[in-house]
Amino acid sequence: MKHRLEQSTNALSTLIEKRGNTFYPQFHLAAPAGWLNDPNGLIYHDGLYHAFYQHHPYSQDWGPMHWGHATSTDMIHWQHQPIALAPGDDYDKSGCFSGSAISHEGKLYLFYTGHNWLAAEGDDSQIYEAQCVAISEDGIHFEKKGIVLPPPEGYMHFRDPKVWYQDGKWWMVVGARDEKDQGQVLLFSSETLFEEGKQWSTDYIILGKTDDKNVYMWECPDFFPISQDNEFAIVFSPQGKRTEGYQYRNLFQAGALIGQWSPNQPFKPQGHFVELDNGHDYYAPQSFMTPDGRRVSMGWMDMWNSPMPSKAEFWSGCFTLPREITFDKSKNRLCMVPVKEVESLRQEKNTIKPLTLSHQSIELIDNTSAIELDLTWSLDSQAEKFGLWLGEGLELFVDNQSNRLVLNRHYPQYNISGARSIPLPEGCQLNLRIFIDRSSIEVFVNQGEYTLSSRYYAPQDARSLRLFAMSGDAILLSGEYWRLNHIG
Ligand code: FRU
Numbered sequence: 001m002k003h004r005l006e007q008s009t010n011a012l013s014t015l016i017e018k019r020g021n022t023f024y025p026q027f028h029l030a031a032p033a034g035w036l037n038d039p040n041g042l043i044y045h046d047g048l049y050h051a052f053y054q055h056h057p058y059s060q061d062w063g064p065m066h067w068g069h070a071t072s073t074d075m076i077h078w079q080h081q082p083i084a085l086a087p088g089d090d091y092d093k094s095g096c097f098s099g100s101a102i103s104h105e106g107k108l109y110l111f112y113t114g115h116n117w118l119a120a121e122g123d124d125s126q127i128y129e130a131q132c133v134a135i136s137e138d139g140i141h142f143e144k145k146g147i148v149l150p151p152p153e154g155y156m157h158f159r160d161p162k163v164w165y166q167d168g169k170w171w172m173v174v175g176a177r178d179e180k181d182q183g184q185v186l187l188f189s190s191e192t193l194f195e196e197g198k199q200w201s202t203d204y205i206i207l208g209k210t211d212d213k214n215v216y217m218w219e220c221p222d223f224f225p226i227s228q229d230n231e232f233a234i235v236f237s238p239q240g241k242r243t244e245g246y247q248y249r250n251l252f253q254a255g256a257l258i259g260q261w262s263p264n265q266p267f268k269p270q271g272h273f274v275e276l277d278n279g280h281d282y283y284a285p286q287s288f289m290t291p292d293g294r295r296v297s298m299g300w301m302d303m304w305n306s307p308m309p310s311k312a313e314f315w316s317g318c319f320t321l322p323r324e325i326t327f328d329k330s331k332n333r334l335c336m337v338p339v340k341e342v343e344s345l346r347q348e349k350n351t352i353k354p355l356t357l358s359h360q361s362i363e364l365i366d367n368t369s370a371i372e373l374d375l376t377w378s379l380d381s382q383a384e385k386f387g388l389w390l391g392e393g394l395e396l397f398v399d400n401q402s403n404r405l406v407l408n409r410h411y412p413q414y415n416i417s418g419a420r421s422i423p424l425p426e427g428c429q430l431n432l433r434i435f436i437d438r439s440s441i442e443v444f445v446n447q448g449e450y451t452l453s454s455r456y457y458a459p460q461d462a463r464s465l466r467l468f469a470m471s472g473d474a475i476l477l478s479g480e481y482w483r484l485n486h487i488g
Helices: 002-018 309-313 340-345
Strands: 034-045 048-056 066-072 078-085 095-104 107-117 127-136 143-149 158-166 169-177 183-190 205-209 217-225 231-239 255-260 283-289 295-300 323-328 333-338 346-352 355-365 371-378 385-390 394-399 404-411 416-423 429-436 440-445 450-455 465-484
Touching: 002 078, 034 066, 034 107, 034 295, 048 078, 048 095, 078 107, 078 127, 095 127, 107 158, 127 158, 158 217, 183 231, 205 217, 205 231, 217 283, 231 283, 255 333, 333 429, 333 440, 340 346, 355 385, 371 385, 394 429, 394 440, 404 440, 404 450, 416 450, 429 465
Parallel strands: 034 095, 034 283, 095 158, 183 217
Antiparallel strands: 034 048, 048 066, 066 078, 095 107, 107 127, 127 143, 158 169, 169 183, 169 217, 183 205, 217 231, 231 255, 283 295, 295 323, 323 333, 346 465, 355 465, 371 429, 371 465, 385 394, 385 465, 394 404, 404 416, 429 440, 440 450
16 A cells, blocks of 8 residues: 555645645645545544545545545644555455544554445446455554455445444444345444454344435444433435425435434434535534543535536535534434634634614625624514625525525536525524635534535635625624634
């Protein structure tokens, strides 16, 4: 692998030289150049947070998957590290696909999917996928150890292992597609994490499976406790789901199924699949534990097959901010708020005085390249719509006709246009905590009850932020904002 790592590092250096910055994030993790998709191997190990990611260092397009790598002391300020995994061995000939990390007895273990096209490259009808491991003593350089879990009989699409330790055993969930092309999550267990020359048993139980005939694959499963009462969430990214009204509007979704589970029991779902984020660009989130016991998750803030204008700058894809996940039992929903460490990015605080907007718009910030904004609106308004405009192509507003909060984008020059929305929360106030980077917006609604994450593509000199109300009055009860520091 050493030679291939060197080659890919050289290729990446050439791309870094060419990389443009119009859309490149100032406080979100992205590859230094080239392509990025899923977060992989998120973990706190030996005093540092590690984030790996699906990476193609040779170009801004998806290609044979490598694992890019970055480390951080606070999940916010990231330092790029050498590429961790390069494909090309017998068991990962066509790619080192997604997976997770384990910190065990001082070593860092990466569990990933060895992907192999058996016919033509890109022909998904003939593939071989098996779970592999690579181990590191120093947290930077990895030695591949080959396959630890081959696919059980009847499974060809079998990928994205997430491993954890519980009740004296190691457990692994893997995303799968059965012989009838239905999405599932399979659960495996093992007494030992890794033993030279030994594999995990292919005995499995089906932890969860689709109840929607159109869903042919569940990718990137994650599985974790959400309460003290054996309540667990399976978080996964289904493929094939059709739109239903306002829901599942993205090509693919990422969301959660909540239920009861204890070792050696089936998972008993309570409720249905619920999207975890309601913006345009959110996929394949993965969670990990902080040393002080918070469950934190990051997702890929982009979408398969979306136009990606940043490709013109020789890079594509970035992560969401790290978000703490909690469970709201009364609503049977997972909530997400940015980790408290994001506050370390804040410069001086600006307070916005309460104001009433009467069929007008006002400029709040002339240039929004890196901003955190906290706005509390009264929901007692007769305006047809009110909220904010970012440049010319993005608006976030309360639509008083449909009773929804809408995030609408319109960049016809990039073939990007369309709205995502959520029901307005109950109560008479709406709190919006908003993070705006050079090409992304993340909106946390009423302390994380809902989130909307989307990419936007306004020219650098046209990113002013305006507050508006149309056809009636809207009341901003309070507001503040901060310019944010760059992380790089
Ligand atoms: C999800 C996914 C995974 C796969 C990886 C390949 O976005 O399709 O299932 O491991 O991306 O890059």
